[in-house]
Amino acid sequence: MDEPSADGARQRYDRGMALVRGACPHDCPDTCAFHATVEDGRATKLAGRADHPITAGFLCGKVSDYLERVYSPERLLHPLIRTGAKGSGAFREATWDEALDVAAAGIAQTIERHGPESVLPYSYLGTMGVLQGGAMADRFMSAIGASGLVRTICASAGAAGVGIATGQSPEVDPEEWPRAKLIVCWGWNPMSTAPHLWRLITLARRDGAKLVVIDPFRSRTARVADQHLTPLPGTDGALALGILRALLDAGLADEEWCRANAVGYDELVERLGDYPVERCAALCDIGADVIRTLAHEIATVQPSLIRLGVGAQRHAGAPIAYRTVACIPALAGSWRHRGGGLSYIPRAATNALDTGVLQRPALQRGTPRSLNMSQLGEALTDPDLSPPVTSLVVWASNPAAVAPDQAQVLRGLARDDLHTVVLEHYLTDTARFADVVLPATMQLEHLDLHWSWGHHYLTLNEPAIEPVGECLPNSEIFRRLAARLGLDDPAFRETDEQMLEAVLAAAPESIDPADLRARGFTKIDLGQGPLPHAAGGFRTPSGKLELLAAALGDQGIDPLPHYHPPAEVADEALAERLPLALLTPKTHLFLNSTFANGVRQHAAQPEPMVYLNAADAGPRGIADGDRVRVANDRGAFQCRVVVSDEARPGVVVAPMGWWNTDYEGGVSPQVATPQLLTRLGEAPTFNDCRVEVARV
């Protein structure tokens, strides 16, 4: 079948067949480009684009049968109004007019009684599209004066940390990764969570690169790595300090590069006097010799690349840990080499698009408070919160399943005086608590534009089919809610196409809208070249890599790399009662809670489990396959145990994503995770958590 025409128009074929360009909308760094085949109005095939440099012609196991999701008999096709108790899932079908009237009346009533801040929006990257993920929704929330939502549930701790050292600088472009000869995946399992970025690592390995994985859990990536290091959760900063010290001890520190392109070299050298390798080794429980060998390889097997994931930044000390890791390529001299250096979230690319024209901050009414999305439980149950949250509008997220301290979240969602509106595709754990459920379109049914948090491409998503059932785009739902609440600014009458035009018209020179329209994707040109920082050029206050960050000192934070321990995991008193650390990584076939209701995906991962090392299972009388109760002071969940050295001693690994209804007792591992936020980045600390495990 031919490609779409070069002018970007939908290519039409005989017998009503068309090939339409799209983008995977899910919260995944790969942001794949696909083609949907449409025959007589029905999508019949979805295929990853072979001409997209990252997608490379395939979709992952989560999305490859996406059409099953689009046409699923379980999909919500009509608006619903609750008829039973909250959480019961009892609803009746309603017309759009009735459902929107009820939704809007609830919001209006809450504003009248408690003021606009009593309305709380709740969304994340259930769709990463700039039109359907925000835009009209942002305008709506701004114009009514709703509380703001601090959307930091994912990568913000790490971003804050890396940003201290390197600013919002270009990282190593993933397309350069195949040149690396040593790749360290730190807290990252790309085989499961970024299979297309993983492909680029496999290209490097094919040319002889060594892969080292740092992860307390033996993930799929760790299983196939050349070397797997298993630090105690939350001690990555100690490991990084040990590597830095080992570089100095071995005379491998690239003093010349640091003096030319970094600030604070002498201060760092002095600081590392406090961190002998043996001390760091004891903190992270990795052998001192192993640390020395790794440091030697990072400096001498060039290009060496460290790719940080989000897994290691879910603890209280993570920002400083990531800031410390980001200093390693400086001392190792890795930025001198093409393909060498550091990659995390490519923030220079993710922030290239000016979305202000979509959000329209000028519509903002008042200066409302902001509530953090990872403290939803507190926001919904704190009796002293003034005004209380009495109206919750949720889209592109499933907080009942994924927000920490789940028991408190569920108590909040069950409040009779909370008016909840949920825009969704399926009756999720959160939707079951809604007063009104509004059926939203899926990716083949609407227009959107997608950035990536893994690579440098913007990707266009064109509507391929008419909405299934009565579904409407999120943008249209908020337009209609705005009309009901009397919001008459012309901004609420803009079409999706007009919003797309506006955001592309406002695009900086690094983005080529014509190329995007012509090909369906375009690479953001950051001007970084093959050696982005061989001669410095960091976007920091000093213009150099900041081994010493004066801005931290201004905030009363130690400006040099140091060990910032985790909170709960390092609490020795708590450890006497709750001796095990809990990790909640993503699974291979679910993306957070998305796809956990997929027929194929669920059949392949039919029930939740925890991994427990034999050294921890034996003394507790726990055998492989037993049902266990994992508990702490916040709550307890139950599931099957796999006794295995996939988990290192002292750690329980509870892969997350199954819906609450898959667990005995109706709560998932998030019942045990804390609402504590990191100081820098205001991010959650899911992996900074202590529990005990017992057989049931």
Ligand code: SF4
């Ligand atoms: S979930 Fe990720 S890997 Fe899978 S198709 Fe979407 S973007 Fe690609």
